[in-house]
Each structure stands twice: as structure tokens, then as C-alpha cells.
Amino acid sequence: MCEANAYILKNGKEELLLEKVDRVLPHEKGLLLQDIFGRQMLLEGRIKELALVDHKIVLEEIT
Amino acid sequence: MCEANAYILKNGKEELLLEKVDRVLPHEKGLLLQDIFGRQMLLEGRIKELALVDHKIVLEEIT
Numbered sequence A, B: 001m002c003e004a005n006a007y008i009l010k011n012g013k014e015e016l017l018l019e020k021v022d023r024v025l026p027h028e029k030g031l032l033l034q035d036i037f038g039r040q041m042l043l044e045g046r047i048k049e050l051a052l053v054d055h056k057i058v059l060e061e062i063t
Helices: none
Strands: A004-010 A013-027 A030-035 A040-043 A045-051 A056-061 B004-010 B013-027 B030-035 B040-043 B045-051 B056-061
Touching: A004 A045, A013 A040, A013 A056, A030 A045, A045 B045, B004 B045, B013 B040, B013 B056, B030 B045
Parallel strands: A004 A056, B004 B056
Antiparallel strands: A004 A013, A013 A030, A013 B045, A030 A040, A045 A056, A045 B013, B004 B013, B013 B030, B030 B040, B045 B056
């Protein structure tokens, strides 16, 4: 499976937010993240960077 | 390998832009896409949606 872990940038550091993310969809207030088990999380943020071979999604909050 | 194909949304349709994308990085004017062979492409756009289990990145142009 080619899911990735989602990290949020806080004060220049990447903190793990959600593991095994499959889908990231635009949502009214930001993003809807969904993991491979169907669990969902809303984030007022946007995608900053992807490194898929490293299974990594970097997100940042909307300020 | 867990690369994905990048599609660009044009008139509501997804057109294949770059295959086997590993990294997507923020760039001065939008995004820098890099495939698993190191080939790079610049796009004045942003990431709209991810579907990683389907190996899919959907981008949209900045209008």
C-alpha cells in the first residue's frame, strides 16, 4: 500500500499528525484527511510538500 | 516504489501531467515536481487533492 504519514509544520518542526493517509481532499475550511481505514480528520491547513517515496506529506496550518 | 502520477485539472477534467512523481515542493511561483528519475517540472499551481492508494496527485493551476 502506498499510503503516507501526514506531518504538520509547527515552529519549523514536523509533527506527526496522522498515519497511513490515503486521501487528502479540499474541504470548506481547509483539508479533509482520510486514512486507509476510512478514519477522517479535518485540518485548517494546506499541503506544503510531498515526498512520496519517503511516504511523507507535509502540511501547514492556514494562518 | 510509492510514486504517483500527477494530473492537472483543466475544464473539470484531469489531464496527465507527469508520471512517477516522488516529490512536490513549494517554489517561488508555484510548485516544483520531481519524478523518481530526478526529472523536474515547474508548475504555476497548487495541490488540490491526493489519492495515494490510487497513486494520484491532482493539481490545479493558480488563476
